[in-house]
Amino acid sequence: MGTIKFFADSTCDLPPEWIEKYDIGIVPLYVTFGDATYRDGVDLQVPELYDQVAATGRLPKTAAPSPADFIAAFSPYVAEGRSIIYISLSSELSSTYQNALIAAEEFPVGQVHVFDSLNLSSGIGLQVMKAVRAAEDGKSAADILALLEAVRSQVETEFVIDSLDYLYKGGRCSGMQNLVGSLLRIRPVIKVIDGKMTPAYKVRGSREKAMDQLLQNALARIPEMDNDLIFITHSLADEDAVQLKAALAVATQAREIAISNAGCVISSHCGAKTIGILFTKSIPQ
Structure with a gap:
């Protein structure tokens, strides 16, 4: 077990086997059809999404995880003394990043780092994998965050x-x-x-x-x-x-x-x- 725990959200679109192999925490966004709300990739899969759109003729609404969702996801690893780096969906597209920042304030200063990918889908996943491999090379959280700053615009x-x-x-x-x-x-x-x-x-x-x-x-x-x-x-x-x-x-x-x-x-x-x-x-x- 490494000293850094990486998190992304469900929009990172990393292959499930990679998420498991590299022990990446995933915080799901929400998809809502009418009164029914689903966690992206947990309660609802893409074929089911398209079936519902075809049946209703309407797109679902999507929503960011709440600060409470992030607190619940981060807390067990903070309790273990691990540093957390969460790489989020672009702040220009969702309130996901802002909600994670709110959650980070509930933990000791410097233990939860929230990084804005300014991207979506596997544009986030690329940044997550850069961070994961840097950690495997023994880089510190500070080094990894500096790397992410350099990679993001590329x-x-x-x-x-x-x-x-x-x-x-x-x-x-x-x-x-x-x-x-x-x-x-x-x-x-x-x-x-x-x-x-x-x-x-x-x-x-x-x-x-x-x-x-x-x-x-x-x-x-x-x-x-x-x-x-x-x-x-x-x-x-x-x-x-x-x-x-x-x-x-x-x-x-x-x-x-x-x-x-x-x-x-x-x-x-x-x-x-x-x-x-x-x-x-x-x-x-």
């Missing part, structure tokens, strides 16, 4: 959204935009910039064309990649993820290329068949 997060339906249901585009987009087969591409989901561009035409554009954008950044870890994260797009992984394995020198599944909170905002490539650039010396 994370590249880009997703192709397969349909405008979920953006429309979520109020992020109009009915006319949804109709025209569907007729023209327009697929928006989202990047994370300064902690916010930002429309980067749109691809018109087949899904294969959109996938190829996503791949080419990543390949163009090969000289900048740190060659440590690349994530392909998706929501029910398994075959596409496998194809992207194969292409990246041929073209890059990455030590590891991992496929991960987007959880319920991420999927509820983007919809089925969303897929992204996420990596970190080398830290400037």
